Amino acid sequence: MVAWLFYNSPVAALLFPLACYLNGKRLDGERKDAAADRFYGEYRELLGAVSGALENGLSVENGFKEAERTLQLLYGDNSQILPAVHTLNHKVAVHIPVEQAFAEFAESYPYEEVQSFAKIFQFGKRMGGDYLKNLRRSVTKMEACIEVRQDIETNMAEKKLELKVMTLMPIGILSYIRISSPEFLGPMYHNVMGIGVMSACLAVYGLCIYVGKKIIQIRV
Secondary structure (H helix, E strand, O other), X not given: OHXXXXXXXXXXXXXOHHHHHHHHHHHHHHHHHHHHXXXXXXXXXXXXXXXXXXXOOOOXXXXXXXXXXXXXXXXXXXXXXXXXXXXXXXXXXXXXXXXHHHHHHHHOOOOHHHHHHXXXXXXXXXXXXXXXXXXXXXXXXXXXHHHHHHHHHHHHHHHHHHHHHHHHHHHHHHHHHHHHOHHHHHHHOOOHHHHHHHHHHHHHHHHHHHHHHHHHXXXX
């Protein structure tokens, strides 16, 4: 489509492997962000379930078993962290210390909140710390973080839609002109000056999309 609109030549499509690569990287980034949001939601449920079990007088080991059952009920086979929690409980069942099992669980996820809590949990276990207090603090922080993320997503939803519309408008306008009045863009094709002008327009178009996405991309 870009080769046809901006250069009117199928040969120009051979010049865009870099664009395909960059777009692939962008899609990978979006998938990672979505996976992170999903992880935080499930991780909050995990800590909340363990915290609730401790409040009911269960041990921390049994708390993780209850958490596994809770995740199974809430997410079923679609759960992102349920297999790792199941592995954690299996390790505890074969007499691996729960703090070590949780530390190995945390190594599977490159998130600061998980790594930090694993260190606190290990230290508290060795020193006889208050699990319930640490869990409550972690759950409270996680809930606050997730609420901020959700508020940002809600507030930025309209802006994201506007960006999508603005991204498609130049392509739509060019397509309309190409179809309705092809002679209007004729001088821009197959000559050095026209190729230069269209290349500059394409570069500005790409830069605007990049800047727009950076503006609406707010990380917590």
